[in-house]
Amino acid sequence: MRSLTVIGFLGSTLDAARFDPSRWDKWRPTVSICMQEDLRVDRFVLIHGSQHQRLAEFVAQDICDVSPETAVSPHMMDFDDAWDFEEVYGKLLDFARGYPFDPDAEDYLVHITTGTHVAQICLFLLTEARYLPGRLLQTQTQKRGPRSLGKWAVIDLDLSRYDSIATRFAEASAESTSFLKRGINTRNPHFNRMIEEIEQVAVRSRAPILLMGPTGAGKSQLARKVHELKKLRHQINGPFVEVNCATLKGDSAMSALFGHRKGAFTGAVQDRPGLLRGADKGLLFLDEIGELGLDEQAMILRAIEEGRFLPVGADSEVKSEFQLLAGTNRNLMNEVAAGNFRDDLFARLNLWTFFLPGLAERREDIAPNLDYELERFAEREGTRVTFNREARGRYLAFAESPSALWKGNFRDLAASVTRMATLSPTGRIDRAAVDLEVSRLTRLWSGQEGGEASHGSLLGAEMAAEIDPFDRVQLDYVLETCRRCRSLSEAGRTLFAVSRKQRKSTNDADRLRKYLARFGMSWDDVSGPGAPLRMGRNPDGN
Helix, strand or coil: CCEEEEEEECCCCCCCCCCCHHHHHCCCHHHHHCCCCCCCCCEEEEEECHHHHHHHHHHHHHHHHHCCCCEEEEEECCCCCCCCHHHHHHHHHHHHHHCCCCCCCEEEEEECCCCCHHHHHHHHHHHHCCCCCCEEEEEECCCCCCCCCCEEEEECCCHHHCHHHHHHHHHHHHHHHHHHCCCCCCCCHHHHHHHHHHHHHHHHCCCCEEEECCCCCCHHHHHHHHHHHHHHCCCCCCCEEEEEHHHCCCCHHHHHHHCECCCCCCCCCCCECCHHHHCCCCEEEEECHHHCCHHHHHHHHHHHHHCEECCECCCCCEECCCEEEEEECCCHHHHHHCCCCCHHHHHHHCCCEEECCCHHHCHHHHHHHHHHHHHHHHHHHCCCCEECHHHHHHHHHHHCCCCCCCCCCHHHHHHHHHHHHHCCCCCEECHHHHHHHHHHHHHHHHCCCCCCCCHHHHHCHHHHCCCCHHHHHHHHHHHHHHHHCCCHHHHHHHHCCCHHHHCCCCCHHHHHHHHHHCCCCCHHHHHCCCCCCCCCCCCCCC
């Protein structure tokens, strides 16, 4: 039988009585709970203020007399103003977050008959939001039978039946959504709606969740936040186990995932529990699940559906209850069609599938994520670094423009901020640091090495953003040709080799000079690798 813990306030009025035998003629809610024949209480967490210490001791002794098997755990909680909702809710929330709840082994009842009305409301809200992982207990006097006994009832908290009060929890829902976004005030409406859906699924379902999207889109970070949210709500108490399936190859994959018995194969000198066993009561995140072999996929499917699997070399199955989150940058529907992924496993995972967009598809979210990365740098390095106004504007102009490819998604952004912050010893990122970083990112994404310049590094972020994509491709080809040639004339002859044969008189150098001038460049600007732009003219040449 599971043990039962009751949590409730000491009733400074209802639980008070004369310190003589006449008290047994009075209904006292806290004591009466432990007098019920059909309710066995193993522990009573009795919350009270310091001014009611003597009464709490007296009630605890009476509980011991009527129910010796009940252990009373006094918990002192003082309020400056017991009718201040913010203070009462805050202290009860701290209590809920600090209490060692174990919902897998214990049941909890939250008594809301005693305490101020404010305290009762706060207990209701915390229980509904699962910060207190139990059910509400209501007690009252009875007309028949012993007056001191009273009666009790558990309140149904299925709020889907009470639509009129659903808006009461909008704030708690918004807090959870912000929690999943790492507290970043993202602005992309599609992403925000998706995060709201994930939050609802995470707190209301134990079904697998599939996160699809490009590498670096934040799948691993989101999975960790889902685990933290569910643990905060006391829905799981086990660990977060992350597995990069791309690193599991060959025979070692089975052993790593499902464990093995000693002597199962050469080198198996001792038992190994495996990663699935390690995720018991917690959350298992299988990143790049599309990289698993078909045999491993079959065993994963059985572990999801039945909570059982067979370790390598074992004669009997082991159990592990976990919630699965899976991540992939592959299109699993295409993998199923190609025979590389089991259709039954995909069907099991596809109940809740979410596509995480890359950073290039969420350019309006770059600014808030920029601030977040600066905060992460400060926490990691112990040094706070900020942008000056001009530098921040210039960096965002580039980062939010089509010239910024963000091939590595948020990993590229995190690395970019780290470089600028590290190379700014004064604690202020200036325009020079931003120009250097823009040049570095442009070379990185274009695949150029050795400091070679492209249109982005030469023109700067603002001017590059004003050029049509068609012209950017053409301009980069022209610049690459200029770098390979020893003179302006040689570059002109190379670029106009076909059209010059169709004319009697040509001046290829002048033609190339005029083309570069359209973008404010001269031969000296582009002929050397990584040469800085010196002319500072607008793209139209004015």
